[in-house]
Amino acid sequence: MTEEFSRTGILIGEEGLNRLAGCSVMVFGVGGVGSHCIEALARCGVGRLILVDSDTVSASNINRQAVAYQDTIGLPKTDVMKEIIRRIHPSIEVCTIDQFVLPENFDGLMEHIPGHFLPLDFVIDAVDTVSAKLAIAQYCHLHSIPLISSMGTGNKLHPELFEIADIYSTSVCPLCRIMRRECKARKLPGLKVLYSRETPRKPAAAVDETKGGRPVPGSISFVPPAAGLMIAGEVIRSLLGLD
Numbered sequence: 001m002t003e004e005f006s007r008t009g010i011l012i013g014e015e016g017l018n019r020l021a022g023c024s025v026m027v028f029g030v031g032g033v034g035s036h037c038i039e040a041l042a043r044c045g046v047g048r049l050i051l052v053d054s055d056t057v058s059a060s061n062i063n064r065q066a067v068a069y070q071d072t073i074g075l076p077k078t079d080v081m082k083e084i085i086r087r088i089h090p091s092i093e094v095c096t097i098d099q100f101v102l103p104e105n106f107d108g109l110m111e112h113i114p115g116h117f118l119p120l121d122f123v124i125d126a127v128d129t130v131s132a133k134l135a136i137a138q139y140c141h142l143h144s145i146p147l148i149s150s151m152g153t154g155n156k157l158h159p160e161l162f163e164i165a166d167i168y169s170t171s172v173c174p175l176c177r178i179m180r181r182e183c184k185a186r187k188l189p190g191l192k193v194l195y196s197r198e199t200p201r202k203p204a205a206a207v208d209e210t211k212g213g214r215p216v217p218g219s220i221s222f223v224p225p226a227a228g229l230m231i232a233g234e235v236i237r238s239l240l241g242l243d
Helices: 003-021 032-043 077-088 103-110 130-142 174-185 224-239
Strands: 024-028 048-052 093-097 122-125 147-150 162-166 192-196
Touching: 003 224, 024 032, 032 048, 032 077, 032 224, 048 077, 077 093, 103 130, 122 130, 122 224, 130 147, 130 174, 147 224, 162 224, 174 192, 192 224
Parallel strands: 024 048, 024 122, 048 093, 122 147, 147 192
Antiparallel strands: 162 192
């Protein structure tokens, strides 16, 4: 047991540490939720991490993303995250895929994964677009890969209202409503999600920026990271058979 993971070993034992060191986890999205989730996975000693994101760090990311600092603005998020992981523990293997996830390029994107990272033990969806979330969900269902998908974290102030549930048991969250409908249309039997029972707040200031034709949601330092940490916890417990 290395000193870096000695405190974790007290909790999950040598066998648990060895199990995590042999796991491959793929994370789609290195933003507010994804970056904190990835950091937590690395600090638990997950041995192989595949990071997928085509975006670069912007100044507006600094309020919530683990990759965002004044001196990382303009850099690819996957590159910054890879360096953070290296600084945590150099023995963790990292594969980066700098692509935007679309249904039509998804199979090709998955072919970028090096063979020794396979099979995948878990997939985490922390992307924003519904089409990408559905492509990920369909692929994981088809290939029997455990998956957890993050729902909306924007325009919220209460991380204590996050919970993990099946998509068909969710309520309140507008993104969940869309995903329930689309999952049902695709005959997906279920989808594990992290979502919030908090009603999204109305913006307190004018919103000029748009994303995908919709106003960019407000965010704050303690909400998306809390979601990412909860997802990491769910994944770690599942990998160890503790859920």
